[in-house]
Amino acid sequence: MAGLAARYPSFRHGIHPPEAKRDTCEAEIRQFPFAPALIVPLSQHAGKPSIPVVREGQEVVRGQVLARADGFMSVPQHAPVSGVVRRIALAPAISGRMTEAVYLEPFPGSSQEVPDGEGLDAESASPEEIVLAIQAAGIVGLGGAAFPTHVKLRPPDDRRIHTLMLNGVECEPYLTTDHRVMLEQSDDVHMGIRYLLKATGAGRAIIGIEANKLDAAERLRETAPADLPVETRVVTVKYPQGAEKMLITALLGSEVPSGGLPSDVGVVVINVATAAEIGRLLPRGRGIQERVVTITGPAVGKKGNYRIPIGTPLRFALGQVDVSDDVSRVFLGGPMMGQALSSLDVPITKGTSGFVAFTSKETGTRPQEYPCIRCAYCVDACPVFLNPSQLGLLAKNGEYAAMADEYRLMDCFECGSCTYVCPSHIPLVQRFRQAKAILREGRSKP
Amino acid sequence: MSDSGRVLEIDSSPHIRAGHSVDTIMRHVAYALLPATAFAVYVFGLVAAVTIGVAVASCLLAEYFLTRAAGRPATLGDWSVVVTGLIYGLTLPPGLPAWMVALGGFAGVGIGKYLFGGLGYNAFNPALVGRAFLQAAFPVSMTTWLVPLGDGRFWTLPSSTLTLPFATPVYDAVSGATPLAAMKFAGETTATADLVMGLTSGSTGETSAVLLLAGGLYLAARKMLNWRIPLAILATVYLLSALVHTVAPNDYPPPGFMLFSGGLMLGALFMATDMVASPMTARGCVLYGVLIGLLVVVIRLWGGMPEGVMYAILFANAVSPHIDSLVRPRVYGTANRPGSGGSS
Secondary structure, eight states, X not given: OHHHHTTSOOOSSOBOOOOOOTXXXXXXXXXXXXXXXXXXXXXXXXXXXXXXXXXXXXXXXXXXXXXXXXXXXXXXXXXXXXXXXXEEEEEEOTTSSEEEEEEEEEOTTOOOOOOOOOOOOTTTOOHHHHHHHHHHTTOBOTTTTOOBHHHHTSOOTTOOOOEEXXXXXXXXXXXXXXXXXXXXXXXXXXXXXXXXXXXXXXXXXXXXXXXXXXXXXHHHHHHOOTTXXXXXXXXXXOBTTTSHHHHHHHHHOOOOOTTOOGGGGTEEEEEHHHHHHHHHHGGGTOOOOEEXXXXXXXXXXXXXXXXXXXXXXXXXXXXXXTBOTTEEEEEESOTTTOEEOSOSOOBOOTTOXXXXXXEHHHXXXXXXXXXXXXXXXXXXXXXXXXXXXXXXXXXXXXXXXXXXXXXXXGGOOOOOHHHHHOTTOOOXXXXXXXXXXXXXXXXXXX | OOOTTOOOOOOOSOOOOOOOOXXXXXXXXXXXXXXXXXXXXXXXXXHHHHHHHHHHHHHHHHHHHHHHHTTOOOOGGGOHHHHHHHHHHHTSOTTOOHHHHHHHHHHIIIIIIITTTSTTTOSSOHHHHHHHHHHHHOTTGGGOEEOTTOTTTTTOOOGGGGOOTTSOOXXXXXXXXXXXXXXXXXXXXXXXXXXXXXXSSSSTTTSOHHHHHHHHHHHHXXXXXXXXXXXXXXXXXXXXXXXXXXXXXXXXXXXXXXXXSTTHHHIIIIITTOTTTSOSSHHHHHHHHHHHHHHHHHHHHHSSSSOOHHHHHHHHHHHHHHHHHHSOOOOTTOSSOTTTTOOO
């Protein structure tokens, strides 16, 4: 297998966790029912929260704007359901904090049709019109980061974008959202690429897909319109191949400068599901009101990929898929970087690519922590070539300044590969997050 | 799902682990040493079993008492001291008085491991510290060797083994010279085939190059041994001794002899690769291996002792942290190596 894997390009280092995608990779995307109450947070994205434009008691139609963008670094929120605004109040968010949200109660008898808005033609629209239309559609990175997509399309003026990169790697174990979207919505992906190429001015698009999704790569190649300068390339199955910087290195060989952005090397990276949503919504002038979510894990009975209205409470969603009574941990996203939830009263948001539920069998007892034996597994795993072992020792001693200045802690993007491989079971990435938080706090104070 | 009394864990990511741990690594190192251990018993008989057994037992007891005395949690379960004891036993001359074996075991674990802070903090390979202690304290006993494949070896012990503590050991008539000592002091070379198979005098477990290599390959395949270290050591020893032999073939032994004699295989594969006391980066490991190889050749050919593997490794152990701070990989997205005056 090593010889086979070597055929595809990759970044250096990284790890090979079990893929655990077999349960859901062949499950077609299924429409999810509406919950009896939906919670649409005003801050589902990186940037400023949106400003509500509806009032309590108001009736809204599915697709209608509930809250408008607050400036460029923000996006609007659309009604995921036709119904009544019950209240606008604080709601628990995934982060554990409370954020303001619009509570909606669906009309029981409504057909839940979405009226089309004014569509945008990819051929005749100007780059500025496309950027504004993407913002107006409320689109953020659907891979999990939830960064407003239109902001990515407006890099600093001195950066010229030559390549639009579509990220279909989905290297997190368990998740199959992007895989299914590429298979079932390849035309939407290509339409999205058409808009995105125009908006960025890039001359070509490259779709990067991990070698465990060759069917998706083939589908995208087969369905690519002849006039679209798009190319699908397969990369090695390895975590974290889907990290922006790693994918750029795998496909183009260049490295994004430390502290820099992909635009510094002339690239914009967009998740394939985000591109598909752009391709689906913009021609019809609609906003985003649902997304594809993988619900899986050993504690889930009906594992699958579901199109779920934004704002659906997790408790309702889990109730639909036969969750085992032995469930002990639920986390949003994959097991490598996903966030464990303390409460099921949080809603599914635009950044929710999936959730995985473990039973006590998987979480088990915490393994005994040993001293670092300098085995260098973490050094060989770190995709940005840091020395996690040394950073771990410094973190233990509270030497945060040395971590940042001498051992470049801030280049760590918290992929968790070091913790995954550590035979001493040292919570390395967890200590790095703490150290970063302490450093940020210290530096923000005068 | 009902929700009454459900407690969700909120541990932070990653939520999955590779599944190996320190004790599994150490256990596999012990497995990898078993063929060489069994062969030692075949070649030297009962005495090898006693020597290795006393070595392991003394290291285990030392660790047990030292952790207890320090009020620390018991650490026998991590298997690291079993590996230390096994390697230590394999480096000893088979007829060494048992009380010396036990004393060296306590010294190795006590000085080499616990004085530095226990597992993960030992700057030197504890097995070699124990051996170096004995070499300094009992130089004669540490250089008196048994002949291989002696008659009656499976049911009799040489009288030296059971010497009372602090009494002068009496050696049987049948003591042999190691191939390296024969080469150094008598100018005799040994057939390479005997060296590869291990049918020569020497420390209990160092003689069979084939079985040691098999164990090393097993560990390297499981990524429990950094193959760069033994490869760099063996390549350096081979190339340097080939060069010297080519220049003066009558004065210096051929490179094959250098490669398969003495403790080089055991040292290169199982002692220099001690994770704690060796560098972490790929380039650092190569540098470290080359250093050991150079020292081995220099000590063997031009030093006062016939064998130099132990001191070469101990010296390189001391240099290892400096190699790590000297050879740091370039961080992704940066031009400079960290700590070399680049921007931070």
